[in-house]
C-alpha cells in the first residue's frame with residue numbers, strides 16, 4: 001500500500017508555496033486570517049490591504065492546484081462602524097481577474113452561536129465558504145455527502161402537484177428543471193449548499209480553529225483516498241489531521257512558530273494513538289520541514305457521516 005504523508009512547513013505561504021510543483025494539489029481548504037481580526041494572536045491585515053496581501057498567495061495556489069482540483073476559502077467580513085467591509089467581495093472580483101472561476105458559495109450555519117444584542121443587527125451565525133476552480137469541469141464525488149431524506153420527504157412528497165410529477169421547467173430560464181417525484185421512495189438525497197454545524201471543536205489550542213466536520217465534508221466531496229489536500233494557513237492543523245485520518249496526503253503551512261510546533265506535537269501524539277510501528281517521523285534537515293510518513297490506517301476512528 002502506498003505511503004501517506006503529512007508535510008508541515010513553517011513560513012509565509014507566499015514563499016513556501018513556490019517550492020511546490022505546478023498542478024500538484026487536489027484540494028485547497030483553508031481559513032486565512034480575517035482582516036483586522038485577532039491582532040493579538042497572529043497579526044491582522046487592514047481591510048484596505050487585504051486583496052493586495054492575498055493575491056500573491058492565491059497566484060501560487062492557482063499554479064499548484066490541479067485543473068481538476070478545488071479551492072475552498074472560508075472567510076467572512078466583519079462589520080466595522082455599522083457597515084460590513086467589502087474586502088471579500090473585492091477579493092472575489094480580483095481572483096476572477098487572476099484566472100480563478102468562482103464556482104459556488106457554501107454557507108456554514110453555526111448552529112450554536114452565542115446569543116447577543118446589537119443595536120442595528122442580529123447575531124452573526126454563519127460564515128461563507130467560497131469555492132474556486134481552474135476549470136468548469138472538476139472532480140466532485142457527490143454521492144459521498146448524500147443525506148437521509150428525512151422530514152423533508154414527509155411533508156413535501158405527501159401531496160405532489162401535477163407540475164411535481166413532470167419535469168418542472170426552471171422559472172429562471174436556466175435550462176435546468178426538477179421532477180420531484182423522482183425522489184419518492186429514496187432514502188438518501190443530495191444535500192444543499194448550507195451546512196449546519198456546531199462551532200465546537202475538539203482542538204481548542206487555536207483561537208480560530210474550525211470544527212473537524214467542516215474540512216471533512218469538503219474532503220469527502222472533492223477528493224478521494226491518496227489525493228493531496230493543502231491548507232496554506234493551517235493554524236492548529238485541523239485540515240491536515242482530518243485529511244490524514246481520511247486517507248489523504250496533506251500539506252500544511254503556518255507562519256507562526258508556535259502553531260507550527262503545536263501541529264508537530266499533535267502529529268507525534270497522533271502517531272502514538274495510531275500505535276503503529278511502521279509509521280516513521282522525521283524532520284528534514286535543510287528546510288525546517290517536518291514529515292510524518294506511514295502506512296494508511298484503516299483502524300483510525302472516523303466521524304460518522306451526518
Ligand SMILES: C[S@@+](CC[C@H](N)C(=O)[O-])C[C@H]1O[C@@H](n2cnc3c(N)ncnc32)[C@H](O)[C@@H]1O
Nearest residue numbers: 012013042208209210233235236238254255256
Ligand atoms: C484562521 S487561522 C487558521 C485556523 C485553522 N483553520 C484551524 O483550524 O486551526 C489562520 C492561520 O494563518 C496563519 N498565517 C497568517 N498569515 C500567514 C501567511 N502569510 N502564511 C502562512 N500562514 C499564515 C496564522 O498564523 C493562523 O494560524
